[in-house]
Amino acid sequence: MNKIYPSLVAIVPAAGVGSRMEADRPKQYLTLDGRFILDVTIEKLLSCALVSQVIVAVSADDPYFSKLSMANHPKVLRVDGGVERADSVLNGLNKALALGAQWALVHDAARPCLLVDDIERLLEQVAADDDGGLLAAPVRDTMKRASPDGFVDHTVNREGLWHALTPQLFPTKSLQRNVAAALAANIPVTDEASAMEWAGHHPKLVIGNDTNIKVTRPADLKLAGFYLQHEDNLGCA
Numbered sequence: 001m002n003k004i005y006p007s008l009v010a011i012v013p014a015a016g017v018g019s020r021m022e023a024d025r026p027k028q029y030l031t032l033d034g035r036f037i038l039d040v041t042i043e044k045l046l047s048c049a050l051v052s053q054v055i056v057a058v059s060a061d062d063p064y065f066s067k068l069s070m071a072n073h074p075k076v077l078r079v080d081g082g083v084e085r086a087d088s089v090l091n092g093l094n095k096a097l098a099l100g101a102q103w104a105l106v107h108d109a110a111r112p113c114l115l116v117d118d119i120e121r122l123l124e125q126v127a128a129d130d131d132g133g134l135l136a137a138p139v140r141d142t143m144k145r146a147s148p149d150g151f152v153d154h155t156v157n158r159e160g161l162w163h164a165l166t167p168q169l170f171p172t173k174s175l176q177r178n179v180a181a182a183l184a185a186n187i188p189v190t191d192e193a194s195a196m197e198w199a200g201h202h203p204k205l206v207i208g209n210d211t212n213i214k215v216t217r218p219a220d221l222k223l224a225g226f227y228l229q230h231e232d233n234l235g236c237a
């Protein structure tokens, strides 16, 4: 039993339709080197010894989940997804609370290139801080704010700007309470940290590898495949 994270579960929102991917199925069920993306992601999370269960939120009518090689893994549990990502995460959090999990590690199904080193860095650097934390990567490009007609309105100061990645790590009870309250207040919650920030917390930013991309658009699939094939010598956070 780990003293810092005595009970840690992973929650994988995997109930999206992947519309930006323009594929014939939800992107979490596309394959990389012959393996479903969702299988790869679940396996990455289970390779962290501290993760006791992986709660996967999939659409209630998802016809693909049962085809996963990880579908019947003893540590994998299925819950129904929701309309938005935050709804899916909240269903996972409710299950995590029912299991008595004190900590929740929320990770997008669509991020199969996650490195175990990054999970361990997040766990070490958050070190059970109640404000939690998230993997993130500093912005490296000049950032522009667009005008409604598609021209540059102004340049945004990129000092201190980070890309939020996943996993994001928070105390289960606090995260469940704040996600539920934010949704009830119609606050846009596109990641777990934004619900915690809304409640006044200041999650820790933990640097993560740029290779931890979210497969979102068609070109991302080949890139994810490249990263997975070379991950033994690509991790360089």
Ligand SMILES: Nc1ccn([C@@H]2O[C@H](COP(=O)(O)OP(=O)(O)OP(=O)(O)O)[C@@H](O)[C@H]2O)c(=O)n1
Pocket: 012, 013, 014, 015, 016, 017, 018, 019, 020, 021, 027, 028, 057, 081, 082, 083, 084, 085, 086, 088, 089, 108, 109, 110, 111, 214, 215, 216
């Ligand atoms: N109602 C939803 C919407 C999204 N997700 C999950 O949240 C993650 C990140 O969301 P995103 O990349 O936006 O996935 P989709 O919503 O499927 O993509 P799109 O916006 O292109 O439709 C994905 O693993 C997706 O499966 C979810 O569990 N439930």
Ligand SMILES: C[C@](O)(CO)[C@H](O)COP(=O)(O)O
Pocket: 085, 108, 163, 164, 165, 166, 190, 191, 192, 214
């Ligand atoms: C959670 C996330 O991956 C952090 O960057 C992102 O917010 C997901 O957004 P999406 O629009 O649901 O892809």
